Amino acid sequence: MNHVLIVDDEAEIRESLESILREEGYLVTTAATAGEALELLRDVAYDVVLLDIWLPDRDGLDALGEIRQLESENVPEVVIISGHGTIEAAVRATKLGAYDFLEKPLSLERTLIVVKNAMKARQMREDNAEFARQLAVKGTVTGQSVAMKALRQQIRLMAPTNGRVLIFGESGTGKELIGRAMHAESLRRDRPFVELNCAAIPEDYIESELFGYRHGAAPQGAGTAGTPLEKRGTFERADGGTLFLDEVGDMSLKTQAKVLRTLDEQRFLPVGASHPVHVDVRVIAATNKDLEEEIARGNFREDLFYRLNVIPFYVPPLRDRKEDIPLLVKEFLQQFGQQYGRPHVEMSEDALNTLRQYHWPGNVRELRNLVERVIILNPKIQKIERKHLPMLVYRGPKLTESGRINTRSEEFSSLLEAREAYERDYILKKLDEFHGNVSRAAEGLGLERSHLYRKMKALGVSVKE
Known part of the structure; x- marks a missing residue:
């Protein structure tokens, strides 16, 4: 159902238009002044406004200018x-x-035609804006590892089909990016790409987010002030395009049952509605859980798993494709360098080697956040060195050549030995940061100069080192 706002100071015209448009299935709100209309427009997203040019509080064309803002x-x-x-x-x-x-006097036939065409124009503008946003954030599936080359080939083969996709992978591996790439190379690329993180929506709200609601049947606790009388859910907004369901394994069994019916019938009943909504949606789902294990535990429906798992994708963790780290770093440096006004910033080979040895429990998302943090905290440098990286990266778990976590560097015989190793490493980092100047390093460490010299002697640290 579409929203129409009628703004006219004549009650008879408001009531007449409201009656006619409601009979055509529109949801209608009325206002007698421009001020009242603008207040409504700030709280509720209307599709079409019928605006009288003569209003008691201001000129209708002046109000039009404010609406456009x-x-x-x-x-x-x-x-x-x-x-x-x-x-x-x-x-x-x-x-x-x-x-x-x-x-005025308004022609009933022409009024209905104009409103209908305006609705189509609004929908087209919304779809085009959504597509532009997709292009802006889509990016690429970066990597030259065997796994990523195979993944890109799989995307090229499967994207043009309508087969449902289930993407497996740890958190932060870029599952959403795979979904966007699938949509961008599909026959639905000119239609909306709508995403919903199932783990981020409370159980009381997930159904209304997926399927929407009608005639004020908002989920309990949503409140009334500024709450629209109807809402299009993600299935409806994705009509003709792609719906990306992230963390689908966190969906409740009750919601899973309704999603299953929607996939089978390509229609659903919004909360509070009396007539079903028919949609043409391709669903791409993603999860960081082992769904077969969840099925065994009774947490996920087996029939829904097989509906979603038509085309399975697996996104490997970053620790299993560390040869892709330099390419990812280059991409993030370009992205954040442009964003923060430093387009030529780069990273040294020594720093890259340090990143290659880190375990990356947060995967690509953690690497992206690290690059942004380093650029923000070091606003004057053009080359990121090892000393600019967070301590966590070169004191955390490292990888052996086989890709396994090497814990030997973290195995100390006592807490004292572990603390001394950390202090030595941190003092060396500060000395490097201040180019061997002990006084400035002491100031950076919050120590007296003489205290730092004693620490260095006790830990066997020399300025030359």
Whole structure:
């Protein structure tokens, strides 16, 4: 159902238009002044506004200008209506961004046609904006490892089909990026890509997020102030395109049952609705859980698993493709370098070798966050050295050549030995940071210069080292 806002100071016209549009299936709200209308528009996303040019508190065309200044996703299509229509007023309204201009007395047939076309224009604008956002954040599936080359080939083969996809992989490996790449290379690329993180939505809200609600049947606890009387869920917003369900393994059994029916029938009943909504949606799901194990525990429906697992994808963890780290670092340096006004920043080979040895429990997401943090904390450098990396990276678990975690460097005979090893490493880092200047290093460590010299002697640290 689409939202229409009627703004006219004549109660008879408001009531007449409201009655006609409701009979056509539209959800209608009315306002008598521009101020009242603007207040409503700040709280609720309307699709079309029928705006009278003569209003008691201000000129309708001035109000049109204010409507056009709303946040882009909330800007409706505006149809100007007037009992004193002139060519000049129509031209001015068009220049200000009005979709059309209707003269009073209103023709019922023309009014319905204009509203219907305005609705289509609003939907097209929304779809185009969504697609532009997808292109802006889509990025690429980066990597020259055997695993990533195979993954890109699999995407090229499977993307043009309508087969459902289930992506497996640890948190932070880039499962959403795979989903976006699948959509971008599919026949649905010009339609919406809508994502929903099932683990981030409380159980009381997940059903309304997926399927929407009608006639004020909002989920309990949502509140009333500014809450729309109806909401399109992610299945409906993804109609014709792709729905990405992240962390699908965290979905409750009750919601799983409704998702299963929707996949089978390609239709669903929004909360509070009396008629089903038919959709054409390709579902791509992702999980960091072992769903077969979840099935055995009774936490996931076996029939839903087989509906989703038509085309399985596996995204390897970063520790299993460490040869991709330099390429990923280069991509992130370019991205954040541009963002923070430093387009030519790079990373030394010594620093890259340190990153290759780290275990990366947070995978690509952790690497991306690290690069951004280093750029922010070192605003004047153009080359990131090993000393600029967080202590965690070269004091945390390392990898052997076979890719296994090497814990020998972390095995100390006592807590004292472990503490001394950490202090020695940290003092060396600070001395390196201040180019061997003991006074500045002591200041950076929060120690007296003489205290630092005693520490260095006790730990066997020399300035030359």
